[in-house]
Amino acid sequence: MAGKAPLCAFFLLLLSTSAAAIRPARSAAATAWRPALENGLGRTPQMGWNSWNHFHCKINEEIIREIADAMADNGLAKLGYEYINIDDCWAAYDRDSKGNLAANASTFPSGIPALADYVHGKGLKLGIYGDAGSRTCSKLMPGSLGYKTDAKTFASWGVDYLKYDNCNNQGMSPQPREVDDPGTWAGGVGNSWRTTGDIKDTWASMTAIADKNNKWASYAGPGGWNDPDMLEVGNGGMTAEEYRSHFSIWALVKLPKVKNNIIQQTVHTFKQAPLLIDCDIRSMSKETKEILSNQNVIAVNQDELGVQGHKVQQDGDQEVWAGPLSGGRIAMVLWNRGSTEASITASWSSIGLNASTVADAHDLWTDEVISSVQGELKETVDSHACKTYVVTPK
Helix, strand or coil: CCCCCCCCCEEEECCCCCCCCCCCCCCCCCCCCCCCCCCCCCCCCCEECHHHHCCCCCCCCCHHHHHHHHHHHCCHHHHHCCCEECCCEECCCCCCCCCCCCEEECCCCCHHHHHHHHHHCCEEEEEHHHHHHHHCCCCEEEECCCCCHHHHHHHHHCCEEEEEEEEEEEEECCCCCCCCCCCHHHHHHEEEECCCCCCCCHHHHHHHHHHHHCCCCCCCCCCCCCCCCCCCCCCCCHHHHHHHHHHHHHEEEEECCCCCCCHHHHHHHHHCCCEECCCCCCCCCCHHHHHHHHHHHHHHHCCCCCCCEEEEEEEEECCEEEEECHHHHHHEEEEECCCCCCEEEHHHHHCCCCCCCCEEECCCCCEEEEEEECEEEEEECCCEEEEEEEECCC
16 A cells, blocks of 8 residues: 555555556455466566655655666666656646546656656666555545556556555455455456555564564465565664564565465465565665665575565564575574564474584675584574574585
């Protein structure tokens, strides 16, 4: 959701490179896992930037162009951050004389096609925001309810990515009784779906979102993934350690656990949770850039195996999250959610290794390697901090 209406029913994402179709959802599958939309898109998790959490409705084409410039120039694009996504409030209050959506003439005077050309010229892709109801969540833009031609409009403008909301839908839920659980049905209409309410730039919100997203591990398939909302890193509401925890957990949170032979055969195409930056990258601090640019952590998110990472141990505020990677490796986060420093012990049996296994543990934030660990890894972790490892059996 764009963040204005906490009672909005769901968030749905579509990716498009040609004439996309906004179409009704199919009924929920009898089992959790189901094939995702087979449109050839979304085969890898999206990485990029979104305007909402930092700018809200205070956006214009100059800001978007400058964000695209920054993404191309500061090294983030080379790391895989490729989408520049405009959220709510880009459009005129009313449709044009032909019933089509139109950009706000005062804030986007050049129009969306020209902006798409500019973004594409930077080697990036443009995303845009729409809504399935009569008006968007801000109520400042028309929604697409009753206007099937909007998808063709977005495609004709050169839009690559559609973030599709569901405010003001006049009670026309896509799935009766399941509208708040898009993981159960959205795989048939989009390449990604929100699993939680809107994130806020606070420790309490971020940790609650992580917990809520954890239960949706098995509700996705090739070409589609769960979305626990955008990254708050760099917006100023949390400490550096809290942001490192935020980034580490979002990188680890991936798609389904292998549940049957069908999934086993296609697991190499399963991908991870989105990494969408939502701060002002034109003026981000060195610390923020270092967090968002950590190639070790990004590699966990983009790993070709793409199997779900989830919470595997909990002792009060001390937790261990883990998930398998390609090559028999394990990604592991020791997360201290308490208010004081604490010791956390991750047992090999909890993360999927035999107790007798000898392994090296690569700390993804310090780049140090703990050699020849057997049975468990015990570390002291600061308050609201984490230690993130890739464990490689010898």
